[in-house]
Amino acid sequence: MDLTALQARIESGGRLDAEESRWIYREAPTPWLARLADFVRRRKHPEGVVTYIIDRNVNYTNVCVARCNFCAFYRPVGHGEGYVLGFDEIHRKIEETIELGGDQLLLQGGHNPDLPLTWYEDLFRGVKAAYPEFRLHALSPPEVLHLSRMSRLSTGEVLARLMAVGLDSIPGGGAEILVDRVRKLLNCYNKATADEWLDVMRQAHHAGLRTTATMMYGTVETPDERIEHMLRLREVQDETGGFTAFITWSYQPEHTERGGIEATGLEYLRTLATARIVLDNFDNLQASWVTQGGKVGQLSLAFGANDMGSVMIEENVVRAAGAAYCMDEVEIVRNIEDAGFVAVRRNMHYEVLGEPVFRQRDIPRVLALATARAEGDTSVPAELANYEARSAAAKKQRARI
Amino acid sequence: MGSDVTSPIDQDLAARAAAGARLSEADLALLAAVGDILALGALADDARRVKAGTAATYVRVLDVETATLGDAPLEVPEGATEVRLQGLPPTLEATVAAVTAARAAAGTRTVSGFSLADLVARAIEGWGDLGDVAAALKAAGLDAVADVPADRILDLPAAVRPLLEAGVLVPRVTVAAPVPATGRVDLLLRIRALQDATGALQACAPLPREVPDALPTTGYDDVRFVALARLALESVPAIQVDWVLYGPKLAQVALTFGADDLDSVSPFDDETQGRRRAAVEEIRRNVEAAGLRPVERDGRYGRLDR
Numbered sequence: 175m176d177l178t179a180l181q182a183r184i185e186s187g188g189r190l191d192a193e194e195s196r197w198i199y200r201e202a203p204t205p206w207l208a209r210l211a212d213f214v215r216r217r218k219h220p221e222g223v224v225t226y227i228i229d230r231n232v233n234y235t236n237v238c239v240a241r242c243n244f245c246a247f248y249r250p251v252g253h254g255e256g257y258v259l260g261f262d263e264i265h266r267k268i269e270e271t272i273e274l275g276g277d278q279l280l281l282q283g284g285h286n287p288d289l290p291l292t293w294y295e296d297l298f299r300g301v302k303a304a305y306p307e308f309r310l311h312a313l314s315p316p317e318v319l320h321l322s323r324m325s326r327l328s329t330g331e332v333l334a335r336l337m338a339v340g341l342d343s344i345p346g347g348g349a350e351i352l353v354d355r356v357r358k359l360l361n362c363y364n365k366a367t368a369d370e371w372l373d374v375m376r377q378a379h380h381a382g383l384r385t386t387a388t389m390m391y392g393t394v395e396t397p398d399e400r401i402e403h404m405l406r407l408r409e410v411q412d413e414t415g416g417f418t419a420f421i422t423w424s425y426q427p428e429h430t431e432r433g434g435i436e437a438t439g440l441e442y443l444r445t446l447a448t449a450r451i452v453l454d455n456f457d458n459l460q461a462s463w464v465t466q467g468g469k470v471g472q473l474s475l476a477f478g479a480n481d482m483g484s485v486m487i488e489e490n491v492v493r494a495a496g497a498a499y500c501m502d503e504v505e506i507v508r509n510i511e512d513a514g515f516v517a518v519r520r521n522m523h524y525e526v527l528g529e530p531v532f533r534q535r536d537i538p539r540v541l542a543l544a545t546a547r548a549e550g551d552t553s554v555p556a557e558l559a560n561y562e563a564r565s566a567a568a569k570k571q572r573a574r575i
Numbered sequence: 576m577g578s579d580v581t582s583p584i585d586q587d588l589a590a591r592a593a594a595g596a597r598l599s600e601a602d603l604a605l606l607a608a609v610g611d612i613l614a615l616g617a618l619a620d621d622a623r624r625v626k627a628g629t630a631a632t633y634v635r636v637l638d639v640e641t642a643t644l645g646d647a648p649l650e651v652p653e654g655a656t657e658v659r660l661q662g663l664p665p666t667l668e669a670t671v672a673a674v675t676a677a678r679a680a681a682g683t684r685t686v687s688g689f690s691l692a693d694l695v696a697r698a699i700e701g702w703g704d705l706g707d708v709a710a711a712l713k714a715a716g717l718d719a720v721a722d723v724p725a726d727r728i729l730d731l732p733a734a735v736r737p738l739l740e741a742g743v744l745v746p747r748v749t750v751a752a753p754v755p756a757t758g759r760v761d762l763l764l765r766i767r768a769l770q771d772a773t774g775a776l777q778a779c780a781p782l783p784r785e786v787p788d789a790l791p792t793t794g795y796d797d798v799r800f801v802a803l804a805r806l807a808l809e810s811v812p813a814i815q816v817d818w819v820l821y822g823p824k825l826a827q828v829a830l831t832f833g834a835d836d837l838d839s840v841s842p843f844d845d846e847t848q849g850r851r852r853a854a855v856e857e858i859r860r861n862v863e864a865a866g867l868r869p870v871e872r873d874g875r876y877g878r879l880d881r
């Protein structure tokens with residue numbers, strides 16, 4: 175490949191084809207990739223701003239029947255450590271989020287066969303009644319598919335019902351690598367094939383929802399399959415324009431069935447830089463400090479990222495797999511400014527909300543991310559008695575409430 | 576690097592820096608002010624390649640707390656090529672005893688230990704002449720002083736000479752506390768002057784070792800300082816990053832911003848020392864993923880052919 179010609183094309187806003195994309199990822203020198211990714215970021219965001227969001231990452235249940243072999247978070251049905259958060263617990267988390275200046279929950283969970291669609295509808299309705307301005311960025315495509323299968327409704331109907339009670343946007347989780355060969359090996363083909371994942375996103379975009387897109391790399395896929403993943407996202411984005419951002423992170427292997435070793439920091443930065451160049455129709459790329467740590471998270475801003483993601487407040491999934499980094503708003507802003515950018519708070523739609531909250535009022539420092547529940551809390555929310563359980567274990571448990 | 580058009584660095588300066596030439600204070604002030612860390616990193620990477628090629632060295636060190644020496648017999652794992660004593664005992668006699676014990680367990684491996692700043696302070700407090708202290712430690716088996724914190728010692732050559740005269744090696748300078756951006760060129764020039772005066776240094780580890788938890792250095796800070804150290808210290812063979820203190824991710828990235836040596840790699844082959852104290856395979860994998868060639872070295876900076 176002719177690096178100079180590729181560079182000229184990228185600099186003039188031209189698009190790389192599949193072969194060129196594969197080649198730059200595999201072969202291009204890291205400094206070259208970084209400089210070009212930085213160039214593309216500056217072209218898209220010439221104002222020198224780096225954004226972030228204050229929201230809380232809440233996992234409403236860890237009970238899951240999907241059993242992805244890369245996941246350290248889930249517990250099978252009937253497991254003693256399985257939990258479902260109560261509506262009041264979720265409301266309390268929202269209040270703590272608002273106190274820290276946040277305006278949204280990123281709400282995702284396992285595929286729990288004992289939570290029917292009506293549970294989600296009641297939850298969303300209740301949240302919106304209590305906190306009308308609060309946003310629900312909730313339920314990744316595999317969760318929507320799971321609800322569709324459980325309720326025997328189409329995914330479009332599930333989305334419509336959830337939107338009617340307050341769903342604001344959809345997170346791009348569950349994408350892993352959008353190549354079915356890989357999905358079969360990761361045991362996540364049944365939860366959603368690549369086409370199914372993309373179709374849910376298409377439907378959501380057509381229904382007026384904005385969504386993010388993600389990629390978890392570093393399991394069994396080849397570098398070329400990572401590029402295929404990016405190209406499939408690029409195709410849908412051409413069609414709908416509905417993705418607000420792309421977020422990639424490395425597989426976290428600790429405590430998972432699959433095991434293995436984590437991809438290195440430079441591999442992360444190369445993947446990010448390549449995504450910035452290949453995903454020419456995505457405006458925003460987030461830094462994954464929660465998997466890479468604050469330092470490589472910050473360095474992401476030199477490798478194509480224009481967003482430091484979320485302060486998170488709470489995190490359960492990555493922590494279960496061994497990573498436990500924390501950055502509160504003060505730390506995120508310090509890192510953004512130290513890298514020479516202006517820090518701006520945003521919402522999920524990347525609309526500017528203003529300057530950092532901690533500069534406007536006193537907010538408590540958060541030096542460790544919260545967990546879904548305190549250790550040893552095995553309480554069962556009383557309202558679960560109102561919902562029909564499918565599994566024998568949950569039926570028994572609910573009979574005791 | 577194919578995008579010189581976007582580099583903010585003057586071409587003549589860039590050419591000299593990339594070639595590993597000696598840069599003036601004014602040159603270094605210009606480079607320290609460059610906001611574009613990718614441009615700075617690319618120059619440092621070029622300068623590093625001039626000196627070290629594609630090799631990245633690492634050393635497997637057994638850290639021994641002197642306070643716990645004597646609790647149990649000191650066993651040095653086979654993988655260690657350096658035994659490093661941490662924590663200066665309260666008396667010279669106890670320090671000599673600690674070195675003697677380490678020497679006995681270490682065999683032919685390098686025994687290093689202590690901070691020169693602490694030794695200087697103790698000498699003033701009553702241990703006696705620094706040269707005599709160094710001679711006593713050398714006689715007990717100390718090969719090298721572990722840390723020379725350049726930011727804690729005002730007259731570096733004056734502090735280092737008595738050790739060298741006693742036969743104690745002074746292979747590396749370190750930095751104790753985070754250095755404000757405005758003080759970095761000064762500090763690096765003092766280190767360079769030490770090397771000019773003594774020729775003793777094998778490495779500089781520019782990243783601070785005592786960082787407040789509430790205010791850690793940032794990734795930009797770290798790689799910028801590593802790159803600047805590489806460009807300022809053309810006469811010092813290696814720029815070093817501590818694998819344990821800085822973690823695999825930052826340490827690996829630093830290898831592409833001018834660093835070429837990884838310190839404090841665990842001598843144990845399992846991960847009993849915790850997640851970040853990874854075994855040699857982890858180091859080698861990270862070095863190779865950075866496009867470099869891992870080379871083990873010993874405590875005297877000699878390359879091993881394992």
Ligand code: SF4
Pocket residue numbers: 238239240241242245246247248283284285316362365
């Ligand atoms: S990744 Fe999600 S769907 Fe897969 S097992 Fe974990 S919780 Fe379940």
